[in-house]
Amino acid sequence: MVLRNLLLEKILVKGLDEDLYFENGTIDLFTESQYECMRRISEHVMSAVLQYSSYSTPQPELSLKYMLLWLQSYKNLFTDPCNVCGKHLDGGLPPVWRDFRNPVACHDNCRS
8 A cells, every 4th residue: 555645546455475575675566466356456446546535635534544444345355255146256256346335245247
């Protein structure tokens, strides 16, 4: 997560077993995850960054708060079934989509 004056600039999602650092010890903020699931979440998260940053520009701490609350909905990524179809996997992927207003688990193909 990259912040500048409490404004979110970038969030990159990676698996627990993936490197976050280059060989020289600096943080790697640009290399995508090797996992399709994490790449899809990164795409959705960047959409959420744009969505939440447009909500309350005069109060960036509220944007950050709402974004972190939304991001918390991924805590059960591999255990919650899709809210629409009830399945845990679709095309080998868990439900990676979360709506911005009601962040429940949903597959990309199941969202309306």
